[in-house]
Amino acid sequence: MAEGLYKAEEEMMLGIVSPMDFLLGILTFYSIYLMLSISLNLEYGYAGIPNFGKVMFFAGGAFTIGAFVTRFVGHIIGLNLSNYYIRNVILATEVDKYFSSHPHLAISIFLLTLMMSALIGAILGYIASYPAIRLKADYLGITLIASGEVLRIIAKNYKPLVCGSLGVAVPNPFVFIDMPLRGVVQCLVMLGIAIGCWYFVEILTRSPFGRVLRAVREDELATAAFGRDVVKIKMKALVIGSAISGLAGGLYAYYIGVVHPDDFAPLWTFTIWVMVIIGGMGNNFGSAIGALAYTVVERLTMYYKDYIPLPFNVVYLGYIAFAIVLILMLMYRPAGLMPEKPIMTINFEAIRKRIYSRMAKKTSSNSHR
């Protein structure tokens, strides 16, 4: 993961990071981490599916953007797409130029490809639900880790997908906005999408579907006895979670500007688990808090790593600290910073009583007149 933050890292080495850019960096990464942690919370916190292959769905979304955007736009505007493996950076700049003069097309392509990456994530989730329904927790974890590695190795070696180990450049759909404002707009768009996803999951988990998910997590047999299709419910949770992860992958690819297969190492999965466990499983506010804590600490270590006179990269120390915090949390506060709370639903009984009493009053006062 550390290799992939080219853009941010380069800027930091040049020492041109203003507080504003730093804040924007935090918010942008926060939106990606928020989407990933909220989807893991839906999958593990609510549905009880231990998804140890989060990075696979995330990578699926990013690879979709990397493989598709330049080719699609290049096809529309009639670029020569031969030798894509070598020329993808040039082609991406060409597409950038075209985008800068056609904002409408840029925005529609942006939205369309994001939908595609969510769809690819959902399809991967649907495929992953086959083992998820059948295997025990640990076997499922191993299967998903292995599948993620299979996807990464294929992407690294099969050049037509994302140009192999060199990676592929992704055009920026926001080039039509001038530079200082562009980062702000991109950040706000990403944050908006992330908050939208969070709100969607929050509503979903408060709905009857969320209650069924919890029931499945607690006792599959009892849920099935009440006539619920456990297989279908688990599948739905995994598909929704994976679609959100795929969307996050797409946004990440657009933000970083390059898709690099080695960037999608299993360490991603670990960091997302750290966020969810620190924040509190089964609590959407908790996941948001956990993601925020992680993002701030990670960005700070990334920012200050060149100022700290140590013979090694401080990022490693950060990972060790997170792992220790994770283990301590598991031991002494397994419910996380914000433990799961009972879901508040509308108390229809109280409302009905109130309405009836009011109506009764009205009718009685009417009769008095």
Place this chain on the structure above:
Amino acid sequence: MVPLSVLIDALTLSNLLALMTLGLSLTYMTLRVSNFAHGDFATIGAYITYTLLVFYSVNPYLSLPFSFILGGIISLIMYVLILRPLQRRGANLVILMVATVGFEVIIRNVLHIYADTVEKLTNRFFRSFIIRDSYIPFMGSLVPQVTITSTCIVISLLLTLYIVLTRTKLGIAMRAAIENPQLASALGIDVEKVYMISWFLAGGLTAIAGSLLPYRLPCNPETGWLILLRVFAAAILGGINSIWGSIAGSYIIGFSEVVGIYVLAKPPLNLPTTYKPLIPFSILIITLLLLPNGITGINWQKVSIRLRRR
């Protein structure tokens, strides 16, 4: 035909895998948790051997006892300080797995820091290092010494294990404690001691395999994680609850990887050899989906009945 050198290479890999898989099975049998930090014990072994070689010019084969002891101690620390308290607090399987992943991240990043620091301070390579081996001519091809050593280690280990597990009091106690902990402790067997011995052995054996790894592939702090999935593939293919099955599984995985990529890289397909890890990973996924109990878990009676009915 497959040349002898490829088979020798496959044998070396399989021997190393067998050592690691044996350890994984031992620990799986105690807590029923798949230990994701298992591969990193091997990396620790590799770094111990390389450090001793570089700074004290110790023969790598003579550093095996050091790696055995240190790997065992780290494995024991993991069990005593992390997994046992968590299990006593009633953590479920997933929580234990997440804890092992956390410990894996700790070990890996400590090794990263170690490698970086030593590289900066002494100007020597501490990443992607290999150790050169001496070769012995055999049947027209050269056999590396590591093949012979690892084969000897695996064979002697299997013999010792067989004798210990079937003929000695400790071995029988171990089997009893693993089979049925409650009953064993009721009969006066110290189950905790048995578990601790299993974890120590697991870490030690894996570290020995790790010490021999630099002979075969360039090692860096990530090596253990990369090899871990192969170890899981071998353990699950053989049936994770069976020691002998895990040995068989590691030979199947080792040979199918090395010989398989040799065949696939030949003219009809011409695949690049970088696809090599896909072979054990796909075997792993297919085994988990079709045969989750492994080859030793197949109920042969049922299979034969089914075949007869047809």
